[in-house]
Amino acid sequence: MMDMDLATALKTAMRGFAQSVTIITTVDDEGQRYAMAATAVTPLSMDPPSMLICVNRSVSSHKILEGGANFSLNILSVEQNDVAHCCGGGARGEDRFAVGNWTNDENGIPFLADAQAVIRCHQRQRISYGSHDIFIGDVQTIQLAGEVDPLIYLDGAYRRIGPKL
Amino acid sequence: MMDMDLATALKTAMRGFAQSVTIITTVDDEGQRYAMAATAVTPLSMDPPSMLICVNRSVSSHKILEGGANFSLNILSVEQNDVAHCCGGGARGEDRFAVGNWTNDENGIPFLADAQAVIRCHQRQRISYGSHDIFIGDVQTIQLAGEVDPLIYLDGAYRRIGPKL
Numbered sequence: 076m077m078d079m080d081l082a083t084a085l086k087t088a089m090r091g092f093a094q095s096v097t098i099i100t101t102v103d104d105e106g107q108r109y110a111m112a113a114t115a116v117t118p119l120s121m122d123p124p125s126m127l128i129c130v131n132r133s134v135s136s137h138k139i140l141e142g143g144a145n146f147s148l149n150i151l152s153v154e155q156n157d158v159a160h161c162c163g164g165g166a167r168g169e170d171r172f173a174v175g176n177w178t179n180d181e182n183g184i185p186f187l188a189d190a191q192a193v194i195r196c197h198q199r200q201r202i203s204y205g206s207h208d209i210f211i212g213d214v215q216t217i218q219l220a221g222e223v224d225p226l227i228y229l230d231g232a233y234r235r236i237g238p239k240l
Numbered sequence: 241m242m243d244m245d246l247a248t249a250l251k252t253a254m255r256g257f258a259q260s261v262t263i264i265t266t267v268d269d270e271g272q273r274y275a276m277a278a279t280a281v282t283p284l285s286m287d288p289p290s291m292l293i294c295v296n297r298s299v300s301s302h303k304i305l306e307g308g309a310n311f312s313l314n315i316l317s318v319e320q321n322d323v324a325h326c327c328g329g330g331a332r333g334e335d336r337f338a339v340g341n342w343t344n345d346e347n348g349i350p351f352l353a354d355a356q357a358v359i360r361c362h363q364r365q366r367i368s369y370g371s372h373d374i375f376i377g378d379v380q381t382i383q384l385a386g387e388v389d390p391l392i393y394l395d396g397a398y399r400r401i402g403p404k405l
Contacts, residue, residue: 084382085289088357091388092283092315093401095257115282118257119294120370124250127374129284129292150257156405192253202367204376205285209292211369217249223256223395227402230388235402236258237392240321 093229096159098149098190099128101139102183109136110171110185112163114228115207116148124214126196129207135168140210145197147184151226152191153235159226160233186218191225193218258394261324263314263355264293266304267348274301275336275350277328279393280372281313289379291361294372300333305375310362312349316391317356318400324391325398351383356390358383 079087097116101109115129126148130137140146151159158175166173176188186193196212203209227234244252262281266274280294291313295302305311316324323340331338341353351358361377368374392399 081289081379081382082286084384085283085286085359085379088315088359088382088384089283091260091356091384091390093258093260093390093392095259115284117280117282117292117294118250118254119280119374120372121247121250122371124246125370127282127292127294129282150253153405191256194250194253200367200369202365202374204365205290206287207285209284209367209374214246214250217246217253219249219253219256225256225258225394226405227258227392229390229401232404234404236394237400237402239397239399240318240391 090230093227095225096151096228096233098151098158098162098187099136099146100149100185101136101144101146102185103139103144106183108169108172108185109139110162111136112159119211126194126212126214128210130210131207137208140198141201141208143198145182145184146210146212147180147186148194148196149187149190150192152220152222153224153226155187155190155226156233158187189220191220191223255395258392260390261316261393261398263316263323263327263352264301264311265314265350266301266309266311267350268304268309271348273334273337273350274304275327276301277324284376290364291359291377291379293375295375296372302373305363306366306373308363310347310349311375311377312345312351313359313361314352314355315357317385317387318389318391320352320355320391321398323352354385356385356388
């Protein structure tokens with residue numbers, strides 16, 4: 076047990092929690108596109124195939140998701156370090172799409188054509204808890220790149236996966 | 241888009257999703273202990289500090305959690321590869337505690353004394369979705385090891401983190 080308050084301790088514990096980097100994308104009714112790097116992304120159920128994301132209510136894309144918008148999960152490969160930097164706070168609004176091979180799908184939601192995987196979700200449920208909302212989406216389609224070499228975020232830095240044990 | 245059904249495509253996409261390995265632990269009213277390796281673990285909110293886990297309703301610890309039990313999240317270090325194997329299906333019931341430096345906390349919930357982090361959660365909410373239940377827990381206490389070198393699961397294998405980019 077460390078001598079620090081609980082939120083600080085949780086942040087410290089989570090800095091040591093390695094995870095693939097995902098860019099959550101959505102679009103509003105006026106066609107304005109949103110992208111944000113996220114680590115609070117997890118598979119929920121295989122029946123139906125569904126994903127879960129946790130989004131802080133203070134971020135700009137939250138109000139779009141709160142309105143019921145669908146979203147896509149772009150799982151980055153190690154080659155897309157620059158996209159992660161851009162969508163992780165390095166740029167704002169439409170400028171986040173300046174880096175990377177972005178295209179819009181038939182619903183106007185941007186996706187990264189060469190992402191390791193793109194998981195398109197139909198929003199089904201929102202649950203509020205504390206500072207965040209949980210959004211559940213049923214998977215509509217999945218686009219897979221052949222190779223598996225994910226970009227990983229750990230301890231404030233982007234990393235490559237290491238050797239098998 | 242690959243020519244495979246959606247659940248298979250989601251499993252394939254998730255095999256390429258790297259994540260720290262967490263052992264979820266709990267205890268029932270008779271003192272029977274449960275442990276399972278999980279990757280569907282994510283921070284939820286910092287205010288209050290809280291975590292979220294997704295648990296298949298078919299696993300043995302589900303019925304304990306469904307009854308409202310509290311749980312602990314043991315984030316493994318790369319040294320605890322053997323614990324991951326044991327709790328990831330290699331053993332059943334109490335045999336899962338045969339490997340690793342396990343102790344019980346004051347509530348009888350087992351924790352791994354030398355885990356990279358142990359996050360003790362007070363269960364607050366359960367949400368059912370498809371084959372799984374989402375359990376939300378408020379963080380009660382956190383135990384941190386000094387070093388950050390997590391065990392990572394990717395593409396069916398346990399791995400070490402790689403170099404910074």
